[in-house]
Amino acid sequence: MSRIRNGFAFGVLAAACALSGCISSDSDFDFSSAFAGAKSVFGGAPVSKITLQQAAAVPNASIAAHIGNGPEEMLVLAETSSGDQVWHGAGNVVVVLHNGHLVQTGGLADDLPNLHSESGDAVLPREAGQMAKTRWVGDFPNKNLFGVVIDCTAQAVRPEAVTSLGKQIRTMRVDETCSSPALNWTFANVYWVSPVTGVVWQSIQHFSPDYDAMTIEVLRPVMGG
């Protein structure tokens, strides 16, 4: 029902735009406002999903991301540098991933400007039972805290299949628990990693004590190299 309702509202808006000469399209949607307004249940289902047709229409590597149960948005790979994958979305939103870890955001109301590993190149475990400990150091300027230590332990728990655009992908589920005494913040992240290629197909990652987790899903994977 809501879809029709929205469709009608959109129709009225489109008619008004047509009369006034303005132009509107889905790609003009303000991504940052959608993220800024998000504050809801962890892991909630997004209210809108990127479709196979939308993803297939973009030739670049792409991911979908949403915060809490906010709308899902597509980001495309802008550059790869020293293992960092820089993803750009509509508006000014930038997300940087390193080995699947969310290490930087830009364009959100409360950004994560920097997060780096002090334990070398943090790689998620791929075999059931394997563990990996990582000490992260990050900056949280809105709290006026810089160089904050976050200790995380990741463990590959069991094989699970995830669905990406209707396709089932066999992965290893990796649960990660993290804590930061300085922020008085304890949280849990989840990753679904291909045991064969190491691609992190989906993840739910926290990036701020004040926000719900960000859910990231690979649509078109970055090819190797």
Added chain:
Amino acid sequence: MSNYGQGRLWNCARRARRLAPVRRLALAGSAFALLATPALADDQQQPTIFGRDTFGEVGILETPSARMNPDGEIAVTVAAEPKTYRVNFTFQVLPWLEGSFRYSHLDDFGTTGSYYDRSFGMKLRFFQEGEVMPEVSLGIRDIIGTGIYGSEYIVASKTIGDFDVSGGMGWGRLSDIPAFRNPLALLFPSFNNRAPFTGQGGQVNFGNFFHGRNVGLFGGVIWHTPIDGLDLLAEYNPDKYKREVAFGNATWKSPIDAGVSYHLFRVVSLTAGWLRGTAWTGLISVSIDPTKPIWPFRIDPVATPPTVRDPQQQEAALNAAINPNGSLETIHTAFTAPPPANPGELALAQTLMSEVPNVHDFEVSGSTLMVNVSQGAGAPINCALYARAAYGTRHDLSTIAITNLSDPTGDVTVCPTPVAVHNAQLASFRIGGAQQHPQDGIIMADAVSPAPPPPRAAGNDPATARVQLTKEADKQGITIRAAYLGGAEALIYYENRRYYSEAEAAGRLGRILMAVAPPEVEIFRLIVTEHGRPLRQFTLARSALERVATVSGSTAEVRDAVDISYPDLENPLLDEGNDKIFPLFHWSIGPRYRQSVFDPNAPYQYQIYLAGLTDIDILPGLTASTKLDLNLYNNFTVTGVNTSVLPHVRSDIDEYLMKGATGIGYMMLAYRDRISPDIFTEVEAGLLEDMFAGAGGQMIWRPEDSRIAVGADLYHVWQRGFDRLLDLRQYNVTTGHISIYYQSPWYGLNFNVHAGRYLAGDYGGTFELTRRFDTGVEVGAFATFTNVPFKEFGEGSFDKGIIIRIPLEWGIPAHSTTVEDLTLRSLSRDGGQRLANDDSLYEETLRTSYGEIIRHTDDVTNP
């Protein structure tokens, strides 16, 4: 004024039905409510159900609301008040379109004192309810009727708390109490004029819609009381029942109606009301959902659980499939026709990056997948790994060219996929020898394989596998006609007489093969046969089936695992098998029922009879069929002088069912064949149906992977004697049609057109629009227009009716291929009448058609 209510019904699907007469009766005679009852289990998951008014529309008591009920819902509503009753059939055609047909009886009305009326209505929703906007719909109550209930309206509905409030403005009867001038008449003066009720129906009277000097206002409210399912109703109805009052059929005192409605299990609604300040009304409405089977379970044997080989066996089978004789060159030379393309760059990227390590990038060129990898120089390339990933995603890839970027030599490794190998194998397929299977009629060709068998992993040997396959398939109601298991392939010819969905049958057979086939068998080729003819081929990749089973299977992966095509014209393995088992004899006997409705002098006539059916498959494709009817009870009667000025090709049906109550339904010889992979033909001669005998034929072209089919039929027929025995009457005619069928993917809508010469010698076209649900239930309408003038045609002006086809397995907790055709005609006349069963070939090939299998592909991997 006789009606041939069943019309083509009792012949139209005779082949499909003749083996299950008992079940046929059970459905045809069953109460609507009984069918609907098991749906109660899904009560909590159903969307909102709104009550219906006495016209069958979603509404209040006598006035409509803007609401629509769930997509696809079918409802029968019976409304009664003193001296009047209405039986309404309503179908939610699309989420925003409601269609209705009603049959009304009024006592003390008109010159004859008793009046029957048929009318079609529709309601179209423009806006769905929003936070501010109400739901808004437009409706017409009497589109092709006499106009007795002629009224049009625009109505809006809004939910406010526990109240559902509706209000609108109406034309025609809904303006008996005028509210203001017709705004359309202010713009266009011609809208002032509205023709009165004439009693002559059958034509769309566009000149009346939304016409009239004034419009009226109507509205009402439904209070959903705190008692679950109980609603209180009140409405303002401007219809003053002028004609009914004038004839003494009704009285009128007030425009205010009130009532109470109780929705029992969301399936049955019971309503009682006080109308016009003078009369009570009672209404019962029963709704069913054709989108889901009535019963949530089946009493048939469950499908064999999926059996998955271990990774070593999988890899060995794939390697064997890729290189059965060690010569890649041979494979490429023999490879001829790749399967149709399955575009999916994105899916391929996902597959490679989730299942194949070290992939750098890839590109598809034609049927070749070119992959660059980065792995240690000199490290061997695992062809099976790439082949599995590629084949599981795209069936059009025959070759994989792999370049290791770390290898300074720049050598490219070329690997074939299973597609290439097995097309090559099939192309060179010859029977070198055959042996009789211990079970009757099963030919197993052991010496078929052109190449030495590959090494076998532990498991069944082919001979044991064949025995187990036959035994297990028989338990599932599938008859194996011929089977070959050798090398990396299983080739199975089978006949399905149990499952309405051929995909379901193929899926069950695939599951059995997963369990019993030797582990090196990688490709299952399953060929559906009927009357000894191959109709359709399913090609299943075993490793893809296993992967779907392992990860629960997405729709995309299901599609990847299944390929459908037409079988070759030459089927030596099947031919050898057929030679040993023909002739085949099938028979059944059981009670049946047929009916004729809408005749004003005898509104409901029916017959219960015992039908004995035989099918003798003399040779593959050649079948002698007979249906003998023994009357048990019959109230058919000739109700008046037949005044039709056309040859009485259908209007004498009452004579046939009186004088030939016991007789021969049909007795004929038919030969079916395929003259090209996608063209099916049939010639037949004998007593073709209840009223005609003769000879002729039909053909249908179903292009590969197409939703369109083109058919043609041509017959010369003689009218049979009324006693339905062997004698013929003088009237004879040549009749035939060209037909175009389109199974659209849009809401499952089907569009069919037939153009040609009809039984009365008239020329014209028939238009059919139906909606077919995944359950196989099909509902729609048809209309035939010929060069017979409307006046000559008689009451109704042209032939038209409602199409209802119901697979028996939708209504019972068991599988069945039987389909009940409950087509109803508004009137049965002589113009625009086709020979019953003249498009039987279309029906026979429907379940194996591309459009039908595609919508049930999931059944293959999840039977």
